[in-house]
Amino acid sequence: MSIRHLDHTAWDAVVVGAGPAGLACAADLCAAGLRVRVVEAGDRPGGRMRTDLVAGCTVDRGFQVFNTAYPQVRRRVRLDRLRLRPFTPGFLVCDDGRRLRFADPTRAPRQALEGLAGGLAGPRDLAALAALTGRDVLAPATLLRRGKDTTTRRALARAGFTDDFVARFFRPFLSGVFLEDQLATSGRFFHLVWRSMARGTLCLPAGGIGAVPQVLAAQLPYGTVSLESPVTELTDDGVLVDGDRAVTARAVVVAAGPAAAARLLPRLAVPPYRTVTTYYHLATRSPLREPTLMTDVRGRFVNTCVLSEVHPGHAPRGHALVATSALGGDLEGREQALRTALAECYETDTGDWDLIATRTVDEALPAMPPGLPLSRRTRLGAGRYVCGDHRATGSVQGAMASGARAAREVLADLTVG
Known part of the structure; x- marks a missing residue:
């Protein structure tokens, strides 16, 4: 097979995938003065954010x-x-033909009373909710990350919520957050998510x-991202694009989705999705x-x-x-x-x-059961790195944080080298 060079630059790092993890990694590497190439199989940046x-x-x-x-x-x-x-600070619950409103009492106190009047929550659950939210908002994030882990269901029971409130409030809402309806996701991750929702605005x-990765890509140096460039193989000195175009780099960061990452890195273990x-x-x-x-x-x-x-x-x-x-x-x-x-x-x-x-x-x-590490090393071997939400938590925050960690590890290795 005849191999053609995609370009004649010897890059410091090539990042495979222009999703949030790859774009965050590339941004940090570029900011450190490295020559970086991002190769993306799709016709635009973003990955799943499209x-x-x-x-x-x-x-x-x-x-x-x-x-x-x-x-x-x-x-x-x-x-x-x-x-x-913004979305409304709260949500509606469809319950046997009735629409009950839950509103954030810190932002819409009058509407929050509708949930109490409609029977969605009793005094015990409202008190537990206030205590939970106050703790998660005020406690340092490091404290939440180090807490003893269990399922979200058990974490809610320990927080004092009634089974009825969990079934009508938390389970329907968190099903859309975790994409599972048994509340089997890590309780530690739940506390971090609840903290971010209480502190921010949806x-x-x-x-x-799709505008988010477009903004991230636009902040990179002109020409950094190469679209419609699927990586088919990792080589000893870089990657192959489309099977016959070589990109040479000292470090390769695989920031593709889990299936593509596992194909390029056969020994990589990825969680179920x-x-x-x-x-x-x-x-x-x-x-x-x-x-x-x-x-x-x-x-x-x-x-x-x-x-x-x-x-x-x-x-x-x-x-x-x-x-x-x-x-x-x-x-x-x-x-x-x-x-x-x-x-x-x-x-x-x-x-x-x-x-x-x-x-x-x-x-x-990714599935995030109790005990799941909230962040994993990205270095797999000499010049090989991997990042994405499957190496951290299932969120844009997790993907970008994993990309940032990959950049730190690449910089540490190339500096030593």
Whole structure:
């Protein structure tokens, strides 16, 4: 086989993948003065953070929200460039035909009383919620990371919540966060997530979630990212792109998704991943005149939202875009069953809603059982590194933090070298 050089530069580091982990790693390496090349198989940066235009609508690759409280986000992203719009500080719970509201009592105290009046929470649960939130917000993050780990279900029981409140409040809401409905995820990770939600604001960029990696990529030196350049093999002195184009580098950082990373690094152990499917419906009128998430106690979906109420530009004028996510793949008959559930929860007729897109994400989030390390070393051997949410936690914060750790380890090795 004849091998051609993609370019004639001997790079200090080549980063495989332009998702948030790879872009964070590349940014730190470039800031340190290294010559860096990012090679991305897709036609744009982002990986799983991708947005498409479908029927005049802004459609993400699965429903994703942007949390302004993540430390890596605050450090790296120019928020003004995203034109963010917030969701309501709280959510609605669909419970046997009733819509009960949970509102953050620190931000919307009057609305928070509706949850008490509607029977969603009693005095005991409200007191436990205040204590939990206060501890997680005020305690140092290092203290939360070092706590004794257990499942989220057991952590909530220890915090004093009733089984009924967990079933109607935490389980539906956290199903959309962890992409599993048994509350089997690490309680330590739950506390960190709860802390970030209480401290930050859940938002949606004007251009969809794909705008985030676009901003990150734009901050790199011009020409750093090479798109439509799939890496087929790692070599002794770099990588092969498309099987016959060589990129030479002293260090290779694999920041691709878990399946691609495991293919390039056969000895790499990756955790199982959760799958989620999001259905995008276009309606002629909005079924809910507020930018609020809704969960379902019966588990027919994990969450639903009228995206055009958050950002009107997400749908054509005079229409509403509704995104609804459910665990697992696109099962036969699921979309029709969802219409029935959405008609009940939105209290409207969904028969004329137009299904414009279905997005199934097989590698949406890694499974995070108790005892899972919140951060892992990225160095696999001489000149070989790997980063991504499968090396940290299943979040944008985790992916970027893993990329930052990879950059530190690359810099340490190349400096010694």
